Amino acid sequence: MIVTNYLVIGSGIAGLTFAVKIAEHFPNKKVVIVTKASEEESNTKYAQGGVAVVLNKEEDSFKKHIKDTLIAGDGLCKEDVVKMVVKEGPKRLEELLLWGANFDTNPNGDFNLGKEGGHSEYRVVHHKDITGFEIERALLRRVHQLSNIEILPYHFAIDLITNHHVKDDNAAPETCYGAYVLNQKTGHIFTVKSDSTLLATGGIGCVYGHTTNPIIATGDGIAMAYRAKARIKDMEFVQFHPTALYDTQEGSSFLISEAVRGFGAYLRNKKGHRFMPDYDTRAELASRDIVSQSIDSELKKSGDAHVYLDCTHLDADAFIKHFPNIYNECLKRHIDIKTDWIPVVPASHYLCGGIKVNKKGKTTINNLFACGECSRTGLHGANRLASNSLLEALVYAHNIYKYHTKQNTTPVDFEIPSWNDEGTIIPEEHVLIQHNLKELQALMRDYVGIVRNNTRLKRAIKRLDVIYNEVEDLYRESKLTTSLCELRNMVNVAHLIIQQSLERKENRGGYFNSDII
Structure with a gap:
């Protein structure tokens, strides 16, 4: 202790x-x-x-x-x-x-x-x-x-x-x-x-x-x-950052800072059309919810996997001085901001x-x-x-x-029982944790993303219940590992996001439900 x-x-x-x-x-x-x-x-x-x-x-x-x-x-x-x-x-x-x-x-x-x-x-x-x-x-x-x-x-x-x-x-x-x-x-x-x-x-x-x-x-x-x-x-109210660098791999995405749009970059679709002025008078400097929903709309209309951030018209030397980390990360992926558009897509960013x-x-x-x-x-x-x-x-x-x-804190002057994991075993099937994790993440992306509706949210609750029961069984029976505890926490968080999404009856800010008029 x-x-x-x-x-x-x-x-x-x-x-x-x-x-x-x-x-x-x-x-x-x-x-x-x-x-x-x-x-x-x-x-x-x-x-x-x-x-x-x-x-x-x-x-x-x-x-x-x-x-x-x-x-x-x-x-x-x-x-x-x-x-x-x-x-x-x-x-x-x-x-x-x-x-x-x-x-x-x-x-x-x-x-x-x-x-x-x-x-x-x-x-x-x-x-x-x-x-x-x-x-x-x-x-x-x-x-x-x-x-x-x-x-x-x-x-x-x-x-x-x-x-x-x-x-x-x-x-x-x-x-x-x-x-x-x-x-x-x-x-x-x-x-x-x-x-x-x-x-x-x-x-x-x-x-x-x-x-x-x-x-x-x-x-x-x-x-x-x-x-x-x-x-x-x-x-x-999950905020999706509008401009994460597009990557075909799952996991943490590299962020193209909001400040790049503040610096003057344009958002374009695959055809080269600068679409943000169509959605908001502030164009690329609209708030994140507006920009994310606009990109989501463009992608749903076109079926494309991403849009582009165009920095080619900007002062390249000033850009490199201001955003050296972003410039170098793009170069690593064979994207030269002087001549190439940066493929971007919204990604989960802030709660x-x-x-x-x-x-x-x-x-x-x-x-x-x-x-x-x-x-x-x-x-x-x-x-x-x-x-x-x-x-x-x-x-x-x-x-x-x-x-x-x-405010003086009061010392804890009584005994606290030690953690008891008697009867638990070391989990042999780590694949069960990974399978449930991938299913949970796909569920949240597909059903509880930028634009939601009640049908998808209700289906999400039912599917999440199955994952929850499997994870709780694993938790009770296994000696604890970080990956199992993290999965259990993510299931709890997913439940809270879905449940409170269903309880919201009006669209505000980062929350948009297409069933709410």
């Missing part, structure tokens, strides 16, 4: 920011970070665009950023949350700079601000096209300077420990006491007992197979919170819903907090404005930290 004051599950911008702040404030208290891959592997690492922050007060304003966010969220944002996050942006950016994060500047030494879909002004602070990677680097560097933070890489959080696990009269109802954790290298499952637990586990992209997310994005935090009876909300939290990051379970993509704060509403996600993670990590500085 490990006993700690603060347990952080996840090592992206949300988890690391909280860990750094709380460890600095309480040098005599212990912080444990559990992460299922290497410490730097997270959704943050792959964030290309940047952080949306109002800095140029002459041309931009908080009011404009708030308005852009509300428009993108299509009437479902919590306006007080939007105002709070936007106004906190400059302060949180300043902290990143103090921790050593570097962002691109112009010859005058000012930030070289970018503009992305849905933004009315240039306000995106970035580091080339690898902003998330740079932020992750700076945060990890600071983490390693703090002796009271312990990182456990290649450890997988299986389930939250709540009063349901604890047979003690002192256990409070609806309270989290830590988590059961699997050491992936030894197969040993142990208890982490914690006074406070933060879920910062990232997204759910792998539920769809074709995704811009890394392979670790399997919705683990949301599934754990759901099983612990926390409130989960707005799961129907606007998740674990419901208040402004302090508190879930509906005591001592359990959530931050980053796994949380539902109300900022994004029905559709996230580009580059608001890193901003949200920074602001809410700070809010959770501030709450803990003012």
